[in-house]
Amino acid sequence: MKLYNYCLIAFATLLSPAVLSSEINSGDTAWILTATALVLFMTLPGLALFYGGLVRTQNVLSVLMQCFAICCIVSVVWVIYGYSFAFTGNGPIIGGTDGLFLSSLARDASSGTLPESLFIVFQMTFAIITPALVVGAFAERMKFSAMCIFTILWVTLVYLPACHMVWGGGYLSSIGVIDFAGGLVVHATCGVGALVAAMMLGPRKGFPSGSLVPHNRPMVVMGAAMLWVGWFGFNGGSAVAADSSAAMAILVTHISAAVGALTWMIVEWIKTGKPTVVGIATGMVAGLATITPASGTVGPQGALLIGLLAGLICFYATQMIKGFFKIDDSLDVFPVHGVGGILGILMLAFVGKPNGFLGAGAAGFNPSVFEQFMIQLQGVVVICLWTLVFSWIALKITSLITNLRVSEESEYEGLDITEHNESGYSAS
Amino acid sequence: MKLITAIIKPFKLEEVRQALTELGVEGLTITEVKGFGRQKGHTELYRGAEYTIDTLPKIKIEILTNDNDATNITNVISKSANTEKIGDGKIFITNVDEVIRIRTGETGSDAI
Numbered sequence: 001m002k003l004y005n006y007c008l009i010a011f012a013t014l015l016s017p018a019v020l021s022s023e024i025n026s027g028d029t030a031w032i033l034t035a036t037a038l039v040l041f042m043t044l045p046g047l048a049l050f051y052g053g054l055v056r057t058q059n060v061l062s063v064l065m066q067c068f069a070i071c072c073i074v075s076v077v078w079v080i081y082g083y084s085f086a087f088t089g090n091g092p093i094i095g096g097t098d099g100l101f102l103s104s105l106a107r108d109a110s111s112g113t114l115p116e117s118l119f120i121v122f123q124m125t126f127a128i129i130t131p132a133l134v135v136g137a138f139a140e141r142m143k144f145s146a147m148c149i150f151t152i153l154w155v156t157l158v159y160l161p162a163c164h165m166v167w168g169g170g171y172l173s174s175i176g177v178i179d180f181a182g183g184l185v186v187h188a189t190c191g192v193g194a195l196v197a198a199m200m201l202g203p204r205k206g207f208p209s210g211s212l213v214p215h216n217r218p219m220v221v222m223g224a225a226m227l228w229v230g231w232f233g234f235n236g237g238s239a240v241a242a243d244s245s246a247a248m249a250i251l252v253t254h255i256s257a258a259v260g261a262l263t264w265m266i267v268e269w270i271k272t273g274k275p276t277v278v279g280i281a282t283g284m285v286a287g288l289a290t291i292t293p294a295s296g297t298v299g300p301q302g303a304l305l306i307g308l309l310a311g312l313i314c315f316y317a318t319q320m321i322k323g324f325f326k327i328d329d330s331l332d333v334f335p336v337h338g339v340g341g342i343l344g345i346l347m348l349a350f351v352g353k354p355n356g357f358l359g360a361g362a363a364g365f366n367p368s369v370f371e372q373f374m375i376q377l378q379g380v381v382v383i384c385l386w387t388l389v390f391s392w393i394a395l396k397i398t399s400l401i402t403n404l405r406v407s408e409e410s411e412y413e414g415l416d417i418t419e420h421n422e423s424g425y426s427a428s
Numbered sequence: 429m430k431l432i433t434a435i436i437k438p439f440k441l442e443e444v445r446q447a448l449t450e451l452g453v454e455g456l457t458i459t460e461v462k463g464f465g466r467q468k469g470h471t472e473l474y475r476g477a478e479y480t481i482d483t484l485p486k487i488k489i490e491i492l493t494n495d496n497d498a499t500n501i502t503n504v505i506s507k508s509a510n511t512e513k514i515g516d517g518k519i520f521i522t523n524v525d526e527v528i529r530i531r532t533g534e535t536g537s538d539a540i
Contacts, residue, residue, distance in 0.1 A: 209480075210479075211472070211479050211480065211481050211482070212474075212479065213472050213474050213479050213481070214474065267476075268473075268475075268476050271476060272473050272476060272478065274473060276473050276474075276475075278473075278474060278475060279473070279475060279476065282475055315475075315476060318476060319476055332475060
């Protein structure tokens with residue numbers, strides 16, 4: 001994303017020397033203000049409701065609470081050192097300390113054509129949703145206090161370096177990895193982090209044979225629909241401008257969501273005999289996660305293919321993780337977000353050339369398809385290994401401070417009452 | 429006096445209630461219940477996987493009656509709740525020692 005900014009700025013400067021990159025553009029500013037609200041809306045209430053509906057009755061509040069608390073914790077982290085480590089300085093892995101406490105932020109400072117304050121809060125919403133997505137892996141069993149500590153450590157050790165490496169001018173952006181809106185930074189990190197968390201915490205009591213089914217499917221559908229709308233800000237906003245790139249990003253995002261949803265529905269229909277509402281909603285999320293990194297470079301035809309493969313591959317990945325590997329990634333964060341994000345990162349090399357395969361409307365890149373694919377693959381390997389190691393470290397440190405899991409009795413009674421002393425649905 | 433308790437399929441409730449009203453039954457209590465019998469539970473789908481739910485939803489109807497009417501009532505329920513498929517439910521009849529109408533304090537048959 002940053003790389004594209006530089007290219008756009010360089011291009012604009014060549015064409016018209018009068019336009020300075022530091023000039024704040026009101027159109028761009030207006031759109032990113034809107035997109036910021038949309039991306040926050042994805043976490044609260046979108047993702048919170050999506051996850052809240054997928055867990056059992058006795059844990060609905062715990063999941064809403066976790067998403068809410070993560071939003072608040074990450075916001076504070078972002079102001080104190082998050083933005084600084086991610087977006088200032090030129091280190092290959094982590095940024096600098098110039099922006100600590102945002103102490104050097106001037107009221108009228110600019111970042112590209114936006115006020116810097118806007119760029120900071122826009123990026124903050126991405127930092128918020130990423131650890132919130134991980135909640136799906138340890139839902140219904142993680143201690144709230146452990147989750148708070150883990151969130152701070154995980155954002156610090158995983159999200160900030162990943163964000164700096166890919167978007168903040170670090171190592172991966174310098175070798176030319178394309179990740180428009182967060183296939184690596186958001187979805188691969190949350191997916192791999194989810195897998196590590198699910199394995200370290202162990203499965204929920206009753207997994208896999210028990211009746212661990214969603215308690216409120218209408219809530220799932222509401223949350224999923226909010227994610228769909230919010231994603232327009234996520235991908236469209238990642239153009240960091242109100243331009244044709246933003247518009248094309250929204251078009252391809254929508255196409256991939258629709259095709260991903262239909263593909264999942266049809267596969268499920270054939271395999272189990274019924275098309276389910278949780279299935280169509282999950283396919284939609286898979287389509288959205290997969291198009292995310294590619295939404296700045298592919299065209300509508302590429303989006304059709306990406307959506308199709310997203311629905312198909314994420315469906316079977318979900319069966320494999322729970323059915324074959326017996327890992328209780330409870331709300332399927334890795335197979336949907338991790339696999340989707342990585343799939344999109346790799347596929348954009350094949351359908352991102354304007355004159356290439358399904359390339360109508362694509363933005364293109366300079367290296368050949370194969371060269372770009374190898375660059376993308378390098379990005380996947382680096383981010384996945386980094387996330388694997390540092391998610392493990394984050395959980396290990398957390399476990400030295402407090403238990404990761406609640407007691408067996410608390411798990412049976414539900415986290416709502418045992419962790420928060422409230423219940424989602426009172427009888428009287 | 430008898431207490432007739434019938435566990436039936438939920439979709440048969442309206443038919444049973446109508447048949448009982450025609451017979452002259454003036455009151456009954458309905459509860460939504462869960463359980464399992466020879467029909468066992470059912471399966472639910474979640475993201476392509478089938479999960480077994482051990483219980484099925486049923487409706488429990490409770491009717492207080494005089495000894496003389498008990499057979500008529502059970503016959504009507506048996507007929508109106510029957511689908512000839514597994515899971516149609518059961519009827520239990522129990523003896524009742526005393527019945528009291530709270531408003532008036534009437535007891536026995538007068539209170540039914």
